[in-house]
Amino acid sequence: MNDSHSSSKIPTVTLNNGVEMPILGFGVFQVGPEETEKAVREALAAGYRLIDTAAAYGNEEAVGAAIAGSGIPREELFVTTKLWVQERPAEQNTTRAFEDSLRKLGLDYVDLYLIHQPFGDYYAQWRAMERLAADGRTRAIGVSNFASDRILDLILNNDVAPAVNQIETNPFHQRADDQGILASEGVQIESWGPFAEGKNGLFSNHLLTEVGAGYGKSVAQVVLRWLIQRGVVVIPKTVSPARMAQNLDVFDFTLTDADMAKIATLDEGSTQFFDHRDPDMVRWLSARRLA
Numbered sequence: 001m002n003d004s005h006s007s008s009k010i011p012t013v014t015l016n017n018g019v020e021m022p023i024l025g026f027g028v029f030q031v032g033p034e035e036t037e038k039a040v041r042e043a044l045a046a047g048y049r050l051i052d053t054a055a056a057y058g059n060e061e062a063v064g065a066a067i068a069g070s071g072i073p074r075e076e077l078f079v080t081t082k083l084w085v086q087e088r089p090a091e092q093n094t095t096r097a098f099e100d101s102l103r104k105l106g107l108d109y110v111d112l113y114l115i116h117q118p119f120g121d122y123y124a125q126w127r128a129m130e131r132l133a134a135d136g137r138t139r140a141i142g143v144s145n146f147a148s149d150r151i152l153d154l155i156l157n158n159d160v161a162p163a164v165n166q167i168e169t170n171p172f173h174q175r176a177d178d179q180g181i182l183a184s185e186g187v188q189i190e191s192w193g194p195f196a197e198g199k200n201g202l203f204s205n206h207l208l209t210e211v212g213a214g215y216g217k218s219v220a221q222v223v224l225r226w227l228i229q230r231g232v233v234v235i236p237k238t239v240s241p242a243r244m245a246q247n248l249d250v251f252d253f254t255l256t257d258a259d260m261a262k263i264a265t266l267d268e269g270s271t272q273f274f275d276h277r278d279p280d281m282v283r284w285l286s287a288r289r290l291a
């Protein structure tokens with residue numbers, strides 16, 4: 001983790017192509033298009049500079065409107081969007097889908113473009129993304145929901161290695177082994193669902209509550225701090241301005257090694273959502289087409 005810059009209090013990580021990415025950002029999954037512009041406007045005002053959206057979230061236009069209205073210089077922002085599963089020919093369709101996303105966002109480049117799901121002809125999608133990166137239309141390219149064997153195969157058979165793998169990572173699904181493999185290949189791990197969307201009683205978890213009490217911090221703050229101390233990029237979602245501020249306020253304390261070790265005991269080693277290798281999910285996600 002790099003220290004914060006003067007323009008922002010949020011520290012960064014350096015990706016494998018030298019691009020700096022804030023270690024904490026703001027996610028907008030399951031935020032409706034009407035609500036998104038307000039939420040992103042409030043998040044930017046609170047100090048977030050990384051916004052994580054996706055073509056599949058249906059809210060890229062609202063994200064773009066909030067960015068345009070913010071008056072924040074483009075180079076201070078880090079915008080991530082994601083490519084949904086494409087029909088063949090996947091190379092051409094990827095370029096077309098990227099241009100749709102850029103138009104909806106009202107931007108002339110994004111900072112990070114991710115393959116959203118490890119399905120379809122993602123090798124062809126990746127080749128198109130390598131070209132988008134070479135042309136400077138996205139500053140970095142990466143993947144999401146790739147198991148370590150799949151990302152390794154992608155790395156071994158292409159010119160450009162993904163800068164990021166965005167995967168479910170939270171106290172109940174800690175991904176230490178996956179993080180180790182990604183780190184050995186120079187790939188940054190990014191957590192989605194840092195709070196497991198509150199599943200499994202996360203916000204009232206006894207151990208996390210007790211750890212937080214020692215620092216005067218909430219469970220949410222403990223979880224974000226624990227991920228950040230592990231070097232994991234986090235993009236928590238909230239539509240509440242008070243929680244936006246709370247989730248940003250995690251840079252004034254350090255969890256002790258003993259508390260990090262306590263949190264490690266919460267790992268259940270499996271997803272709180274669904275397994276991307278479940279054949280029913282492969283069928284369901286692969287069949288989904290964006291309007």
Ligand SMILES: NC(=O)c1ccc[n+]([C@@H]2O[C@H](COP(=O)([O-])OP(=O)(O)OC[C@H]3O[C@@H](n4cnc5c(N)ncnc54)[C@H](OP(=O)(O)O)[C@@H]3O)[C@@H](O)[C@H]2O)c1
Binds near residue numbers: 145191193195198218
């Ligand atoms: N690549 C992928 O496949 C994928 C999948 C899922 C998510 N993501 C990305 O990751 C982001 C985060 O994951 P997520 O949205 O699934 O879930 P999450 O961030 O783990 O949890 C969001 C939930 O936590 C609540 N919350 C947030 N801050 C809180 C706080 N301080 N105290 C108590 N409750 C709090 C929110 O409620 P309120 O909004 O009511 O405050 C919301 O219900 C997404 O928005 C998206 O950008 C990517």
